[in-house]
Amino acid sequence: MYGDLWTWAAANPVRAVLAAVVVGIPAVGALAQQRQKDRAGRPGGTAPASSRPGDGLLARFLTGRDLRPGDPASSASWWCAGVPVERERTAAELAADVDPAFVKGASSAWAVVGAGAGVWRWSCWPGAARVVVRLAVPGVAVAVWRGWWPAGAVVLGVLVVAAVVAVVTGPAVWGWWRPRPASASLVYGPGMWGAARPVLGVGERERRGKWLHLPADVAVPGARVVVRLPAGWPGGEAAKRALSAAVTDRLPGEWGETWHRADSAPFAEWVRKEPPKKVPKLPRSVDWKPTGDRYEIYVGQAVRGFDLEDVLIRTKSVTPHFGVAGLTGSGKSTVLYLGAVHARETGALVDILDTKQNSMTEAEGKSGVRVHKTPAECVAALGEFIMSMMAAEAAAGKNGDPALRQILVPRLMVADELPTFMKMALIWWKYQLKGKGVPPFAEWFSIGLLQGRSADHRFGVGAQQWANGYFGGTMERAQIGWKAQLGYCDSPSWAVAFGASTPVVSPDTTVPGRGVFADGRIDPETKGLWVREFQPAYIVPQVGARLDAVPPAPEWFDAGEPAPWITAETRAWAEALAIPDFLTGGRFGPAQPVRGGAVTLRPTVGVGVGRPRSEAVTGDGVTAEVTGGVTGAAGSESRPAVELFSLAEACEAGILPWAHSTAKVYKGRSAERGVAFPEGAPDGRVTYYTRDELKDWLARWQADAKTRT
Structure with missing residues (x-):
């Protein structure tokens, strides 16, 4: 009998190959089914899946699927390689199966190799590749067995050439040989169905796809999982919880469930919720950047919702003046530098009141910046600033002089330590000038806050803490619309700055410069003043270079002269405020003007600079007697500081x-x-x-x- 078989096969090789395939497929299928039954009989084994359309052994063989029935061992399809699916795995594990560089477009030569396990594991091969091998192996085996070496070589050569052509000329580019990520149905489906089926009370031979639908990607917000409910399913709260646990416990993320029991075809669905957004953290350091807008000063970054936003001082709106408070070393001068540099880069002129004499040294000696250090110099600068403001407002008005209007220049006055300046000016007023009553310069500051914006004359104020005594009444203090508190803030200072009813916001005091700010906006939640944490920009190392790059200021400013738009009429108005007597060369003013540009060394003795006099002056509500001994330009006499x-x-x-x-x-x-x-x-x-x-x-x-x- 065997001789007749060999004779028949030798007479017709094609029939021999077909016979091998026809005989081999049932044999392999029988062995696979027997192995599946053996696995099902063992403890922990899984029963074979129900027969489905196209699940026959011949269909499996010709479509490149696993000959063993049951769930596929990989995510491979007819033209795509796959990744193994052996158990429920996390999204991170699945992502690790596919090389992102390969998926995004690696070379064709590496397409098959880049398929990961697809090259080395039979079940991960594309179905087409498996069919070719399955049909070719019996033919090559018969050719070798019968000694038909040329025919076997031709078959092998055709296979090699076909593989090379597939890799190099197109299939890799079309994605046929790229590993296809496992879908949620393959990864989560078996375990989920195994847990949900007993709860639903359906038979073991029911197809999973009839009752359970899983999207391709369960990580996408809005992904929908649907489970059909049997018409006679009793349900109940316990059964609902069990079914929900069978679904959601096996899926990543948060899911919202909805039950549709009243429909003609009842079902339950679970929809993937949006992942909670993370609130960003403020950076520990922020670089300064110019805005290019004269009325917008960039000062740092703050968190708004789930994003970082730029913190701006908008001086054209309800925040014409800005102020910052904080203990020594908290970063007040840094924030004030931001305003000073921005002012110069947008064409404004800057006066700095620095009675501490060492607060803003980086700006000293630069064109367009005048630094006033003694009480007499600071009071004179404040008086000239107020006169300049009144004259600018008159020139810009409807009946103003067009010629003066053309030469107006915006100005900024920075008081680095306003409380220190006020106290030293009071000492100078009472104990050196022997002044009586209330000194006028405290009210000049309030007038400047109220009227400065309309004349393009603005203030930047620094202080150790916010205190009522230094910022005028409520009306004046409200003009400092942009307020910041750096570092720790006590309750009284917080109440003055932001209001007693405003909830306290505590910044991270371990970060240098960190603080809170308010810019007049209303908190959408509390409907009160919106106070937020922010990180100021650090500009100190750039101050000198940036100010050097600015075009020079007008000559009159660097020479220490008053603004050229101050008219005789303005001076007459200023008489009512007792300003002229405190200006440079005035009865109580310093002997020499403070110049911008290069620093000029001058003696700093006592608590004030003025000319010796022995006379009395009476202003509007102001009476002062000046006796000998006031320090002159040459420093003839020194007085100890008074606290x-x-x-x-x-x-x-x-x-x-x-x-x-x-x-x-x-x-x-x-x-x-x-x-x-x-x-x-x-x-x-x-x-x-x-x-x-x-x-x-x-x-x-x-x-x-x-x-x-």
């Missing part, structure tokens, strides 16, 4: 041994008991006293109290 304290500050410093509220009560009783309270130096809002004055009053008060007991 001033408000009543509250004296209590905090321990000069008075009571709380502020108690000290105010005792101060009120002093007149009743005949214990004169010191007159002090008022600035129109707060009265300040020297340490000696307060100690003298304390001694007299305590002595009177002893006699009364």
